Amino acid sequence: MTVTAKAPPAADERLSKPRLLDQLVVRPEIGAMLGALLVFLFFSVVTEQFLSLGGAATWLDDASMLGIMAVAVALLMIGGEFDLSAGVMTASTALVTALLATQLGLNVWLALLVSLAFALSVGALNGWLVMRTGLPSFIVTLGSFLALQGLNLGVTRLVTGSVQVSGMRATEGYESAGFLFASTFQIGGASFYVSIIWWVLFTVIASTVLVRTKFGNWIFAIGGAAQSSRAVGVPVVRSKILLFMTTAFAAWLVGSINILRYASVQANQGIGLEFQYIIAAVIGGCLLTGGFGSAVGAAIGALIFGMARQGIVYAGWNSDWFQLFLGVMLLAAVLVNNMLRRRAERVKR
Amino acid sequence: MTSLIEVENIGKTYGSVIALSDVSTVVNAGEVTCVLGDNGAGKSTLIKILAGVHQHDQGSFKVEGDEVRFSSPREALDRGIATVYQDLAVVPLMSVWRNFFLGSEPTTRFGFLDRRKGREITKKALSDMGIDLRDVEQPVGTLSGGERQCVAIARAVHFGAKVLILDEPTAALGVKQAGVVLKYVAQARDRGLGVVLITHNPHHAYPVANRFLLLKRGRALGSYEKSEIGIEELTRQMAGGAELEALAHELRSVEA
Numbered sequence: 001m002t003v004t005a006k007a008p009p010a011a012d013e014r015l016s017k018p019r020l021l022d023q024l025v026v027r028p029e030i031g032a033m034l035g036a037l038l039v040f041l042f043f044s045v046v047t048e049q050f051l052s053l054g055g056a057a058t059w060l061d062d063a064s065m066l067g068i069m070a071v072a073v074a075l076l077m078i079g080g081e082f083d084l085s086a087g088v089m090t091a092s093t094a095l096v097t098a099l100l101a102t103q104l105g106l107n108v109w110l111a112l113l114v115s116l117a118f119a120l121s122v123g124a125l126n127g128w129l130v131m132r133t134g135l136p137s138f139i140v141t142l143g144s145f146l147a148l149q150g151l152n153l154g155v156t157r158l159v160t161g162s163v164q165v166s167g168m169r170a171t172e173g174y175e176s177a178g179f180l181f182a183s184t185f186q187i188g189g190a191s192f193y194v195s196i197i198w199w200v201l202f203t204v205i206a207s208t209v210l211v212r213t214k215f216g217n218w219i220f221a222i223g224g225a226a227q228s229s230r231a232v233g234v235p236v237v238r239s240k241i242l243l244f245m246t247t248a249f250a251a252w253l254v255g256s257i258n259i260l261r262y263a264s265v266q267a268n269q270g271i272g273l274e275f276q277y278i279i280a281a282v283i284g285g286c287l288l289t290g291g292f293g294s295a296v297g298a299a300i301g302a303l304i305f306g307m308a309r310q311g312i313v314y315a316g317w318n319s320d321w322f323q324l325f326l327g328v329m330l331l332a333a334v335l336v337n338n339m340l341r342r343r344a345e346r347v348k349r
Numbered sequence: 350m351t352s353l354i355e356v357e358n359i360g361k362t363y364g365s366v367i368a369l370s371d372v373s374t375v376v377n378a379g380e381v382t383c384v385l386g387d388n389g390a391g392k393s394t395l396i397k398i399l400a401g402v403h404q405h406d407q408g409s410f411k412v413e414g415d416e417v418r419f420s421s422p423r424e425a426l427d428r429g430i431a432t433v434y435q436d437l438a439v440v441p442l443m444s445v446w447r448n449f450f451l452g453s454e455p456t457t458r459f460g461f462l463d464r465r466k467g468r469e470i471t472k473k474a475l476s477d478m479g480i481d482l483r484d485v486e487q488p489v490g491t492l493s494g495g496e497r498q499c500v501a502i503a504r505a506v507h508f509g510a511k512v513l514i515l516d517e518p519t520a521a522l523g524v525k526q527a528g529v530v531l532k533y534v535a536q537a538r539d540r541g542l543g544v545v546l547i548t549h550n551p552h553h554a555y556p557v558a559n560r561f562l563l564l565k566r567g568r569a570l571g572s573y574e575k576s577e578i579g580i581e582e583l584t585r586q587m588a589g590g591a592e593l594e595a596l597a598h599e600l601r602s603v604e605a
Contacts, residue, residue, distance in 0.1 A: 220447070224440035225440040228434075231422060231432070233426065234451065
């Protein structure tokens, strides 16, 4: 550190133009971008359908359903918390909507609204419990994961006598709600699901909030050092609860897309998906310890998922190989993230 | 002139443990009050009361003449008392300017972060304190321990602190780094802030302080103006004075 009396010039003369590599290395999503490019090129060469519009529509749709959740989970992880109930929540919200619409004859729009309120309260409860008890969110949301799983199956069986709710097509408001959540649009003869638009929209909003707003600054701070943030006046508890509610909101969005697209829902859906969300976020550059990551990165992580999962199908391979791919991807991502973090935290003596 | 902070016969008990009792001192604008003491002497308890983390249960605590009792660090902050803790100063993975503005972010008319303004003000505020960083976009984690303390000090000064409480700012630092931090402490003092410097190193305290408060086992061992005490005497008292001499005598008899 040097001490000078004169005011610094606008651009510091001690900074040479940063090397491209150094500029890139501080971006959390750069690893995911390279990975996505590799996967894209690989399957474009190996299979024929992959690069076609119809093929793209399929893997983009796969990525979008995962991506909406991965982006929300990424925000939560940057804020230093996990939500293991996120996967089951996508089924819970769909079930609430379906049960209200088919069993009570509620208008679909009203059912969706009640379902949203339900999701937000579960998210708030998760957040409140974590902040109130000071326990790791891993344990608290494992509890709500199991509880929701039990509720999904128990209530569905109690009301319908089976483990699935169907018959959404006959309900009032299905058409208009379906247009918003589950319609398709045509590009060059291929039909793309509207969920892709939701995914892009959600990613743009989340990324803007994260990088360009006060609240985004707080998310990084509470994940990086909650005590220090509190000391300078950041509302830690409120911010974290809001992040849990954001994840729940995303789960509601995905659940609504699911129920309106397939018109029926299985009570045991969504189990195990929570790990895919976390994996996509980690591949996208989120640290498991919080305080670092990117919303765009998580969206790209989900894109890699979608491309690989569908690419393996197009290549005619057994889908067992997808798990292997996933494991290797995750390990690679964690190693890269770890290296980046050490670079960022390296103390100059 | 009223003192910025004046505590009189202040005390604090945790259950049956008397952490602090009968301690008095003042903090004036443009002066450094140094609190010295070994581990467990009550230094932390005293600053936690001043910072609003804990409340005192004896004596009086006045800020600019008004009797106060803070219920949260935010209240202390609102009265212009800013505390820089040893390990809790900054968020390592965030950039320097984001750390600088954390909790008081500048926004544009549309509610977005004003990143350009943030960077410029940070750079200017730091250089006003004589801290010249190359790049305020770099993560704070890439700075040295001393520089991190300096960023935290500059932040407190910029956001209008009248009193700066520094908890062991030089504890984990090498000689050169400690010197740099002490220079900024002196700079804050010369800008008219009242500074409370907590340390257990009399060599760090002596050059910058105007007044010394020595604590031992929760009680004031002595309170001196700089003119009343030399560094040898300060060190002797810190180290336990008479006890140390007795120990030296004992050791000599072992050797013999």
